[in-house]
Amino acid sequence: MAGRPRSFDRDAALGAALEQFWRTGYEETSVAMLTSAMGVTPPSLYAAFGDKRRLFEEASTVYFQRTCEAVDLAAALPSARAAVARVLDDTARAHTDPATPAGCLMLTEPRLEAQREVLRRRLKDRLDQGVRDRDLAASTNTDHLASFLVAVLRGMSGSARDGATTEDLLGIAETAMGAVHQVDRADRVVGD
Amino acid sequence: MAGRPRSFDRDAALGAALEQFWRTGYEETSVAMLTSAMGVTPPSLYAAFGDKRRLFEEASTVYFQRTCEAVDLAAALPSARAAVARVLDDTARAHTDPATPAGCLMLTEPRLEAQREVLRRRLKDRLDQGVRDRDLAASTNTDHLASFLVAVLRGMSGSARDGATTEDLLGIAETAMGAVHQVDRADRVVGD
DNA sequence: GTCAATCAATAGCGATCGCTACAGAATGGA
């Protein structure tokens, strides 16, 4: 029944595929690049992962779950403002980590729109909680603010791909924080 | 000396190429897609524009000049804050204009990094002028603010490609404005 | 040891990639 065991570590190969997709994006990554990065021949790749699209989906799911864990960790902070600051700070550092490709696969890859919407939704939920906790102004438009934050994160990812440094991204993050508790100026003055 | 005249309008063909590049990006746009969009056969394309890369450069230069004109128009507004608001508002509308592809070629295409840097520089110059005019706080970090604005514009472009509406982008733009004159909170309170 | 099952590697499929050789059509100058 049981035949010859596979000669490579599936998880390690998946990780290598993720890094390649991360570095060059879905369309620009050829199967030849993947097999080279994974140390696997094409038939093994297709036997283990189906096809290029499914390999990408599996790899991007790993990536997505990592991202969600980081966001959940930040969301656990006591105030919405602190949570947002943490997400922005983490992102600035992660996007320029020399140990990984620049930028963020989830924010850069066109076909991961659904994951971006999930991220947006999580941010909005945390902001809504912040409004209930009264650490954000009651008049805060959390929809706009969440979309704004995703846009900033995405912009940071693009800047990182263009060669921005950690300090550049931290500057963007710090500037973006200026928009977080100031959606309604009357409330801001009162609230402070 | 003069041989057979070309049978197509070069500028019109260039415009069609621009739209195709705008819609699908450089790498994802094949020469076959270009010839189809331009109504021209491959040899005519190569005779008139050199090769795919040079055609892209010519088309993106047209696009870049249009963008610069719009930014210069906004920069002519009396206050830096008004200029930034205008750029954000224009961008929100342009990125969702049904007459053109969603998003912005200059902000989305990886190989147009140099143009993004020029845009960033123009924004920074206008912000510096705003500091000199005292309509921005003296402590404003115009480098960070300019990088932030490019990141937001870029995020808006990506959101538009994901299907965001004009209203979505206007919400992002409005939220981003909250970060413009609030870089230093002490100055903000005094200044208002 | 034998066999069924599962893997790995070579080699190459049809399609598309960016690009061009070639030949015919259309022009202005002599």
Added chain:
DNA sequence: TCCATTCTGTAGCGATCGCTATTGATTGAC
């Protein structure tokens, strides 16, 4: 009119694309 020149379209170049038929190697079950 005839030629040099330039454009146009067909047809196809070599390379790469995503993917797979085929074969031989390696395993556990019996």
